[in-house]
Amino acid sequence: MPVSRPQPRPRARVTINDLAQELGLAKGTISRALNGYPDIAETTRTRVARTADRMGYRPMAQAQAIRTGLARSLGLVLNAGPGNAHKPFLTDFLDGISRAASEESWSLSVATAFDEADEVATMARLVEEHKVDGFILPRTKIRDARIDLLRDLNVPFVLYGRTGDPEGCAWFDISGEDAMRDAVLRLNGLGHRRIGFINGAGVYNYAPLRQAGYVAGLAAAGLPYDADLVRGGATTIAQGEKHGADLLALAVPPTAIVCALDMAALGVYRAAEARGLRIGHDLSVVAYDGIPEAATALPPLTTYAVDTRAAGARLARLLFHRIRGTDPIHLRETAPAHLVARGSDGPAPAST
Amino acid sequence: MPVSRPQPRPRARVTINDLAQELGLAKGTISRALNGYPDIAETTRTRVARTADRMGYRPMAQAQAIRTGLARSLGLVLNAGPGNAHKPFLTDFLDGISRAASEESWSLSVATAFDEADEVATMARLVEEHKVDGFILPRTKIRDARIDLLRDLNVPFVLYGRTGDPEGCAWFDISGEDAMRDAVLRLNGLGHRRIGFINGAGVYNYAPLRQAGYVAGLAAAGLPYDADLVRGGATTIAQGEKHGADLLALAVPPTAIVCALDMAALGVYRAAEARGLRIGHDLSVVAYDGIPEAATALPPLTTYAVDTRAAGARLARLLFHRIRGTDPIHLRETAPAHLVARGSDGPAPAST
DNA sequence: ATCCTTGCCGAAACCGGTTTCGGAGCCCAG
DNA sequence: CTGGGCTCCGAAACCGGTTTCGGCAAGGAT
Secondary structure, rough: OOOOOOOOOOOOOHHHHHHHHHHHHHHHHHHHHOOOOOOOOOOHHHEEEEEEEHHHOOHHHHHHHHOOOOEEEEEEEOOOOOOOOOOHHHHHHHHHHHHHHHOOEEEEEHHHHHHHHHHHHHHHHHHHHOOOOOEEEEEOOOOHHHHHHHHOOOOEEEEEOOOOOOOOOOOEEOOOHHHHHHHHHHHHHHOOOOOOEEEEOEEEEEHHHHHHHHHHHHHHOOOOOOOOEEEEEEEHHHHHHHHHHHOOOOOOOEEEEEEHHHHHHHHHHHHHHOOOOOOOOOEEEEEEEOOOOHHHOOOEEEEOOOOOOHHHHHHHHHHHHHOOOOHHHOOOEEEEEEEEOOOOOOOOOOOO | OOOOOOEEEOOOOHHHHHHHHHOOOHHHHHHHHOOOOOOHHHHHHHHHHOOOOOOOOOOHHHHHHHHHHOEEEEEEEEEOOOOOOOOHHHHHHHHHHHHHHHHOOEEEEEEEEHHHHHHHHHHHHHOOOOOOEEEEEOOOOOHHHHHHHHHHHHHEEEEEEOOOOOOOEEEEOOOOHHHHHHHHHHHOOOOOOOOEEOOOOOOOOOHHHHHHHHHHHHHHHHHOOOOEEOOOOOOHHHHHHHHHHHOOOOOOOEEEEEOHHHHHHHHHHHHHOOOOEEEEEOOEEEEEEEOOHHHHHOOOOEEEEOHHHHHHHHHHHHHHHOOOOHHHHHHHEEOOEEEEEOOOOOOOOOOO
């Protein structure tokens, strides 16, 4: 099909053959020296390393891949479908992964898909074309087709988020449940007794966890659970506003609301404003994520922030271990979110 | 150094040899048939194509790369340094590029850097390791070290944004100047006579262009240019608020403000609020970008939106042409931003 | 019938690495 | 002095493709 054949640039790369010639050694020897094989004399090894460095030798990743079977590349498939547009810390996430990858001279190849089926197809393609040695899976779902695929294909992967059926799964996650529990206790400490909860999207694994954390917080504080105070499915400002308005319209409205997502909290701000309630005084709000808008909101939002950059880096490193054969059982970690106390929560208003 | 050698998965790939054996042809013949060489009989070509398809053959990208010199991968280096965190349409941008790349069975590899020097170093590394055949350069600067590097290395690239010294440069850009000019004329049509302008960061190429557009709009409307009404360097809400406050504190404040960035406009909202001015009535605001927050702001922001997804796709396609040898002179395009009229602008208030 | 094209394909070299295999030296014990 | 083991490196096969080169067979011209 391709009528116009692409023209390779004739840039002079220094290859392993150049090195071999320069040093008067066989190229196989060079390769083994550079890759730390034990059957190379230490003096030879340093000599090779030094001139390789001097001549600016960089092994061509593809040539290595063909024999070793390793593309030296991490895969990341992003859902770019409707409703997934807003990813405030995507840059940080990519940065974390990319930096960790660079440390090992690996690279990151990203692709996009518009729904779950497309995600699976895209991942399969990347594997078929051998572009990628493993995947980082953002936003673990409760039922996740991506996991099924990769388990099936026997391709290494690491989840950002835990999962119910851990068979063959490695993961890194932020313990949102601890944060939610903490949030409830914090508010209880401020005198709040009716504390609402607005959860995120139910398809994701984090949702039940965070709700469980909220419930655990209630229990730890000795507060009763009231189903009327619990809403779910709010991932946008608009949805947060709707659920916030619903909660505030209750006969006995909450004096504080815990949100599983900052975005929802920003919606609650609007619902409160519509009722003439001042956030931080008449209504306390505590959320989770640490999006940049939370800092510039009025008042600034108290939230449990996650270090997305660190998460990306950690995921990449776990994936390296996974690719190198470590049992996924030993590659499961959770880390806490960190409270950023700002102005959106305060003492409970004196009860009338 | 690597003590634990990575273990390649023993998945059974179907190679070109399998195809050759199955068809009783030489593997060179298979390769030529698949790549559209003219010395293959049409019947043979279809026979090969059919069984290749049936057996699910996917050429291993790396093996092709080693001989052809093409990695079949587009490079994108993102600046993840401080102040660059907020990239609301990064996902769309990636989506556009990734989709266009997939169409040709290419992939996208992204890396991050924290400043310009790091960007250049990262790009050089990607080229040395032969991971990438060309780059898409987001956010063209007036003086751009990335351009110097790639020109020097003779590596194909495409700019998102124009540049002063076009030597060897291909680009795609949105004509922000037309949008700014339009914005001024629109406001003039609404009766505004004192129209302020808040520009973005001066290091980027778009800044002088948009300011020129603002000036052109003034001229076309027959309005005088007043340097007091022009501010620059506002890329965040906070900076927009500051400059907005300055403008509103003028002896004769503007009745309308054009912002080069939506973010700055959101800051102007706050400055107006602080003075008790109602956006859309007492003060009109028109901006540029089309970030999602603009739609949910109160009132919703009138803005010139850019289709970032389409831009990414177009850039990728231009880069393909560039890699295949098209003269960059023929690879320069601009497209208009599209007005999204919402509630932040209205008739000028009756003058006192 | 012979020669010359032309169409079509096989064989082999090649790309830049990795890995296997074997053998040349050296040291030391018998 | 000989045999065995160990250290270290060269040679060559190999990975999965691409590209060059040459030759066979069919067809047309002479």
